[in-house]
Amino acid sequence: MSDPGNEVADVVDHLFRREYGRIVAVLTSRLGLDNLDAAEDLVQETLAAAVHHWAVNGVPDAPAAWLMQVAKNKAVNLLKSGARRKALHRRFPELVDSMPPAEVFLRTDIEDSVLRLIFTCCHPELSQESQLALTLTTLLGFGPEEVARALLVSEDAVKKRIYRAKRDMRERRIPFEVPGGRALDERLEMVLTTLYVTYTEGYSTTVDESWIRKDLCLEAMRLARLLADRFRDRPAISALLALMCFHTARFDSRLDAEGGVVLLADQDRSQWDRELIQLGFEYLTDSARGEHLTHYHLEASIAAQHCSAASFAETDWRAIQRFYEKLDEIAPNPLVRLNLAIVVSEVSGAEAGLAELENLKNDKRLARYPLMHATLGELCRRTGRRREAREHIQEALKWAQSARERALLETKLRELSGG
Amino acid sequence: MREFLLLMRGERSPHASPEQMQQRMKDYMGWMKKMTDEGRLRTGQPLEPRGRWLKDKKTVVTDGPFLEPNEVIGGYVIIEAEDLDDAAEIARDCPLLEHCEIFVRPLVDVPS
Numbered sequence: 115m116s117d118p119g120n121e122v123a124d125v126v127d128h129l130f131r132r133e134y135g136r137i138v139a140v141l142t143s144r145l146g147l148d149n150l151d152a153a154e155d156l157v158q159e160t161l162a163a164a165v166h167h168w169a170v171n172g173v174p175d176a177p178a179a180w181l182m183q184v185a186k187n188k189a190v191n192l193l194k195s196g197a198r199r200k201a202l203h204r205r206f207p208e209l210v211d212s213m214p215p216a217e218v219f220l221r222t223d224i225e226d227s228v229l230r231l232i233f234t235c236c237h238p239e240l241s242q243e244s245q246l247a248l249t250l251t252t253l254l255g256f257g258p259e260e261v262a263r264a265l266l267v268s269e270d271a272v273k274k275r276i277y278r279a280k281r282d283m284r285e286r287r288i289p290f291e292v293p294g295g296r297a298l299d300e301r302l303e304m305v306l307t308t309l310y311v312t313y314t315e316g317y318s319t320t321v322d323e324s325w326i327r328k329d330l331c332l333e334a335m336r337l338a339r340l341l342a343d344r345f346r347d348r349p350a351i352s353a354l355l356a357l358m359c360f361h362t363a364r365f366d367s368r369l370d371a372e373g374g375v376v377l378l379a380d381q382d383r384s385q386w387d388r389e390l391i392q393l394g395f396e397y398l399t400d401s402a403r404g405e406h407l408t409h410y411h412l413e414a415s416i417a418a419q420h421c422s423a424a425s426f427a428e429t430d431w432r433a434i435q436r437f438y439e440k441l442d443e444i445a446p447n448p449l450v451r452l453n454l455a456i457v458v459s460e461v462s463g464a465e466a467g468l469a470e471l472e473n474l475k476n477d478k479r480l481a482r483y484p485l486m487h488a489t490l491g492e493l494c495r496r497t498g499r500r501r502e503a504r505e506h507i508q509e510a511l512k513w514a515q516s517a518r519e520r521a522l523l524e525t526k527l528r529e530l531s532g533g
Numbered sequence: 534m535r536e537f538l539l540l541m542r543g544e545r546s547p548h549a550s551p552e553q554m555q556q557r558m559k560d561y562m563g564w565m566k567k568m569t570d571e572g573r574l575r576t577g578q579p580l581e582p583r584g585r586w587l588k589d590k591k592t593v594v595t596d597g598p599f600l601e602p603n604e605v606i607g608g609y610v611i612i613e614a615e616d617l618d619d620a621a622e623i624a625r626d627c628p629l630l631e632h633c634e635i636f637v638r639p640l641v642d643v644p645s
Contacts, residue, residue, distance in 0.1 A: 125555065125558065125559065128552065128555070129555060130551035130552065130554050130555040130558075131550070131551040131552050131555070133551075134551045158548075159581075159582055161551055161554040161555075162544075162554065162579065162582075162607055163579040163581075163608075164554075164558065164579075165554060165557055165558040165561055165579070165607070165608075166541070166561075166577065166578065166579035166607055166608030167578070167579050167608075168558060168562065169558060169561040169562045169564075169565040169577070170565060170574070170576070170577035170578070170610060171577075188581075191581075255550070255551045255552075256550060256552075257548065257549065257550025257551070257552070257553065258548065258550075259550065260550055260552065
């Protein structure tokens with residue numbers, strides 16, 4: 115124990131949140147998935163104990179190990195006490211045996227447990243919504259209120275999702291394991307999708323910024339790295355990581371000092387994190403192994419083009435167009451078409467971009483998507499159709515979600531109305 | 534100087550997130566550093582959120598594990614202060630007061 119007098123700020127940022135999922139995973143691997151809630155309660159209690167103990171006695175030399183040990187002691191005491199025995203799993207005596215007090219958790223043991231928890235939270239029997247809710251709370255240690263803020267839903271809605279997710283988990287008898295053999299590929303795909311969704315939820319700028327959004331991105335990246343370490347022969351993981359690195363490198367440059375949106379064309383590229391971009395290229399190179407081309411590969415390749423362009427004007431739009439076309443082939447969706455149209459307008463001019471958008475104009479899925487209308491507006495402006503441009507921007511304003519987005523559109527509208 | 538027990542009771546936000554718990558600890562440590570620097574801190578411990586309540590020889594109430602949040606005693610500290618007023622003033626500055634109640638009780642002065 116160190117001297118409390120000198121340790122005030124010495125706890126690693128986010129330590130509690132990071133350790134949460136790890137300890138829940140280890141306890142659940144011993145207590146069984148039926149006792150997931152009990153495991154989470156024990157971790158909650160452990161953190162409360164740390165608040166009191168560390169404040170008086172100082173931060174322990176190995177804080178993470180301290181938390182793990184206290185949580186485990188609590189579990190063992192609980193199993194022995196019998197007070198909660200009935201509430202716990204039926205295999206009570208075996209559980210006590212499987213958790214001898216002197217047991218030391220090895221790093222590989224912890225990682226195994228975390229991987230099992232990842233695959234359990236992202237089980238195909240659970241809806242995408244449930245998977246996301248479990249990943250964010252049980253695995254990543256965000257509280258319901260924090261998740262609500264990040265996903266722009268009410269705290270009650272989040273709690274309901276968690277409740278449903280855990281109920282489905284029990285009712286469908288989902289195993290607590292990393293699948294083997296041929297099932298692994300399919301399941302890994304599911305896990306990557308959930309990490310991708312977690313990341314993009316955090317990255318989206320359509321909502322007002324808060325610290326929690328970047329944290330979501332960084333945590334999704336952390337789990338992706340854990341997967342990459344374990345499953346080295348799965349290039350899709352490297353592709354996803356590359357994508358995450360490229361995007362994260364640009365995270366802070368997307369907002370100006372006042373918190374306004376800065377478009378790619380106007381971003382200060384010297385602010386981009388060169389180290390992360392370098393790491394992104396390493397992952398991208400690594401992802402080129404194998405034969406299976408995923409949408410992560412293509413999205414990472416597009417992001418790589420942006421990151422390696424010295425300026426917006428010097429962007430290799432033709433290369434980006436090819437990647438989008440390929441993406442449209444393997445994972446067609448209206449957003450990809452919209453992006454493709456934007457790229458086409460850079461390569462072949464605004465008229466060509468507008469032609470690409472013709473087919474998309476009536477796509478219901480984009481009707482309420484502000485970027486669709488904003489793009490139409492911008493391309494009309496470039497071709498001199500100011501009145502049409504104004505109408506499109508006004509339509510975009512109708513659906514804009516955040517104050518920042520609206521501010522950006524209003525500026526455009528003023529420019530179109532003025533000289 | 535006399536010794537006082539500060540008992541942290543209740544939990545206003547039992548579902549605080551790990552991040553919020555860490556912030557809570559950071560705030561608490563700041564206050565505790567002040568206690569240490571002023572030479573007031575004697576000791577302190579966290580308590581398990583479960584226990585037994587023996588009302589008499591026959592009546593034993595099992596408190597917990599599902600204690601009411603307002604019954605949880607998170608922990609205690611013993612500090613030195615001039616008198617009860619002084620101790621209460623010190624406790625009023627404790628950031629944990631945002632999350633729980635604090636009982637301040639003087640320890641009886643006994644010959645050492």
